[in-house]
Amino acid sequence: MPDRGTAARSGAERPGPEEFVHTGLVFRSLRALADAVVPVVRAAHREGGRILVVLGDVEREAVSTVLPPPLRRAAEFRPRSAFYTAPGRTLAALHRLARSSPGRPVTVVGQPVLPEGDPLALDEWRLLDSVLNLALARHRIRLFCVHDAGAVPAAALDGVWRTHPTVSDGGGPRPSPRYRTPDALGAELAARPLAPLGEPAHRIRISADLGALRAEVARLAARLEVPGGRAEDLVVAVNELAANVLEHGAGRGTVALWRRDGRVVCDVFDEAGGLTDPLGGYRVGGALGARGHGLWITRQVCDFMEVRGGPGGSLVRVHLRL
Template sequence: MLVHQALLFDTAAAFLAAAVPFVTEGVRRGDAVLAVTSGEHAELLREHLDGADERAITFLPAAGWFDSPGRTLNAHHRRIDALPGPSGILRVLGEPVWSGLDALETAEWGRYESVLNVALAGSRAWLMCGYDCDALPPAVIDDARHTHPALAVGTGSAASPGYADPATYYAEHDGPLQPRPVHGVVWLPEFHDMAPVRQFVADHAVRLGMPPDRLDDFTLAVNEVATNSVRHGAGNGEVRLWSTERRVTCEIVDRGRAAANFLGFLRADPNGERGHGLWIARQICDLLEMRSGASGTTVRLHVRRAV
């Protein structure tokens, strides 16, 4: 059964008071234990572990693990799937990377933290997510109380009084998409099949800043979402591409309506016929936004620009 806690700390001692018992108990139980923290806190943790415990823990860099919401969610699934026995669990001492994010990235990582409670519900996982109250903006700390059902308190746990039901949180964060740029947007006004869409992406994405080695995967993601427009929308759609200083964005718009929550965040049933396209797109893209209503559905696929 999933346990998802926020560890709110303002001193190294407060971090260690919860983190050390969490990982050492996992080692004693034979759990799969990951420490995915900042370099500073990884070294601090190592200093307070004996050699046997340290060797039993997998230390991973936070920037690699918290790479994109979709890929991070799937990384949890893969680790849970690989658990060797029926009693062990995956324990992750994580420290999400909030520094350097813009407003869109911050909002989507907050959405990820909330959706985890649905996507991993029933999974054999215990996630303790560290938030440095001295280093992070107050809004991020406040949001942690909304997205985590429990707070880590020393070696214990307490219900988070601010916890929001994920469906409610998801709906509240489905505000209007940011306006498209005034200039530099290229447009495919209508498509009914995938060949023109793939050619459109091939013609423009790299020129707009797409890393060339990501073009094929990005084209696949766009193809999957555009296919949904044809199959489940009104049978057609339109595509736009543009870039900003941080990202290349592809927007796909159709006149259909998607009623379900958490689309693309919930791993598709391998035996089912639906849900695979958006799940694949979330794995490929760095961010995926989706809004759907009476006027239609808009999906935005974002990939970081080439450096």
């Protein structure tokens, strides 16, 4: 059996016709960034592919000014703040991008969000970077994730090597010796308990009447002064997760709500412990049936979603920025 490095190297050198290629691109100057991106755009244009560039303002200007006019016209430039809003929504956008270009290769040069002062957000964006290798495995996308070595925290930069099969760090792409598969990274997260939040502001028993549950969550969201759009997202998330408890779990559980640190946080507890996969809601393609579909929706309406489970039950915690 080939080792992990050999597998990554073979995939990087000989991508199949429907294979996802995921490269971390670490740069130390804007000139180095431009020097790395221009050949990528040129190669994608030569093969008639769709090209998407999603960078910060400064980085986008550095790249666009050195692109020859034909390449600049061929590339679609999108604002980073609109594309990297939440991990689940970013994955959904990439999935739609792949499906909207059947038979045509897609190249994306993107600059993911790696927040320094928010450990939860950093973990969740790192998990997305890892799970892309699984969720988009059968799509013809070449994704180059660019990271500024001078601005990205050291811990986050280490995560680039752990979540990308290949990394380019000034000397061309090469297999990452520290790469971890999505399932391996998920197992690491599963072993870490969720942070204690103290006594919730509200707790609700899950019943078979989902309409009544939605109304109660909407009422409690208003009491917590959750803005209208975010309150609707919260209601959708709780409905999907409670439906999972009723249809696929123990049929018994609770919903707990907090408002803290500029977010509303919601725990949905299932007295059965069947849901244990931290990658739940990221596995595109219906492998988990209706349950997977509900988690996929929840990933998109929330900003972050954490999953833990065991013999004592399953817990899904969702976070919505206010």
